[in-house]
Amino acid sequence: MKEKTHLVRNRCLFSFVIIVIYFICHRIPLNGIDMSAYDNLGLDLGAILNMAISGAGKKCYVMSLGISPYITASLIVSILFAMRTKEAKMRTSPKAINYWITGLSFIIALIQSIFYALELTYVNRNLTSIILAVFELMAGASIAQYLLINNKKYGVGGFAPIIVINMFETLIRTFTKSTFVALRIPLLISLVMVIIMIFMEMHEKKIPLQRVSVHNVHAEKNYLAIKYNPVGFMALMFGSGIYMIPQLIIGIIHHYHQTATINFLYENLNMSTVFGMRIYIVMMFAFTILLSLLFVNPKDLSEDLLQSGDSIVNVPAGKPTRRYIRKWVLLLSCVSGAVVCGCLILCAYLQFNGIVDPTVAMLPTTFMLLSGFICNIYLEIRAYHDFDSYKPFV
Missing domain, CATH: 1.10.3370.10 (SecY subunit domain)
Known part of the structure; x- marks a missing residue:
């Protein structure tokens, strides 16, 4: 053996x-x-x-x-x-x-x-x-x-x-x-976010499929799975790198041409300011949706089903299938982006209002990544x- x-x-x-x-x-x-x-x-x-x-x-x-x-x-x-x-x-x-x-x-x-x-x-x-x-x-x-x-x-x-x-x-x-007093609120938020993120990483939206090659008791177990967190933590990991692009552009413009608007952007387009954090959060939400549509591509998935002769139960093949898959990818990516951005908004609010020490304010973000x-x-x-x-x- x-x-x-x-x-x-x-x-x-x-x-x-x-x-x-x-x-x-x-x-x-x-x-x-x-x-x-x-x-x-x-x-x-x-x-x-x-x-x-x-x-x-x-x-x-x-x-x-x-x-x-x-x-x-x-x-x-x-x-x-x-x-x-x-x-x-x-x-x-x-x-x-x-x-x-x-x-x-x-x-x-x-x-x-x-x-x-x-x-x-x-x-x-x-x-x-x-x-x-x-x-x-x-x-x-x-x-x-x-x-x-x-x-x-x-x-x-x-x-x-x-x-x-x-x-x-x-x-x-x-x-x-850090002291325990300074860590209490960030750790409590971290615990909640870890539970939410583990749930989103370990669970899937199961869209039932009707496969032409399966006609037995196992046919009901065929489905198209889309994670509740479609692209995981890819957006959060690389968001700071994408954020550097407008920072670099503004820095180059500021070096050669200075106006009131350029000076304001040069000084405030960073994550240590309220304005910069707002821009980052909006960018993160859009980036999450974009990556989800790219990596969980509704067009490719619908074409694969069409070529194999399979279909989603009660959904016509072709464009209706593509629209149906796109609807779920958009919905799940919006939920995922809202959870991550909601955590960032809460952490930023606590930091900029002096409720939590800046050195520990972003701990929930670290725990989110770690749990994923x-x-x-x-x-x-x-x-x-x-x-x-x-x-x-x-």
Whole structure:
């Protein structure tokens, strides 16, 4: 009889080794940096989301870029790929997609490294120290990317374990510097949000299907599943990156041309101001809906059903099916966006009105992300466990 593959054990052990290597490497400081300039830095939402991906709230470590270049490149390629026709998607090989992601991540890492290096505080600032910092940041990003790619192949959770470790580190640092009184309200909100998010991640809207190839007692179990949280926490993770685009545009315009409106936007278009937070929340809601329609594409789903001869129960094939699926994707994405943005509005209200200390005001956001990633890791481990549990009949 065939022996068990121990798939869960081997993959979990591999991920554990990757985490240990990353944990050791991601706190190596850059050469020639004045580390005293990076003590006691404050945290806002942007810094928290950055630490989730890079694991470094301070831009003074070799791995300060973390896995952000690779994840950003993956998101951009995925969005561009999702916008292509179904035929074009079928003609594109996974190997070609990996080439695009690798090339784009190199470009993003180079650009980020240059910007980081120019903003750093050096013991002796000169061209050599800046170039050395750029190379070290690029090397750190390459190592993080190598660990991530191998964990996707041989571990569990893809990039999630690295982000979870980063977030745990952030939470521990926040807890050790805060009092219980300051943490009471954020933790209570976090508990409620974690319960809501786990429910949305673990449950699906099941649209019953009528399949031409199934005519038995199992036919009633056929359905099209759409998660209550269609794109997970992708919008929240990359919202800060998208938010940087208008900030960069305004910064460039401000450098060459200054008016009252440009000066106002330059000073207030950030997450530490009420105006900037409002813009971010509106952008987050729209971004959630856009990503949901791209990645849970009603057109592709309806065409797949039409080509296979299947249909949604009591819904005609073709455009009515597309409209029906689009209705549910829009509804679920609006609910998902409203929950996330509602949490952001509450946290921002507590922070800007002085009810909660700014250093802990965005803790619910961290716990939302953390609960989502843990759910994804759990579901993947459970899938590997089910596969490992199969026993051959012969």
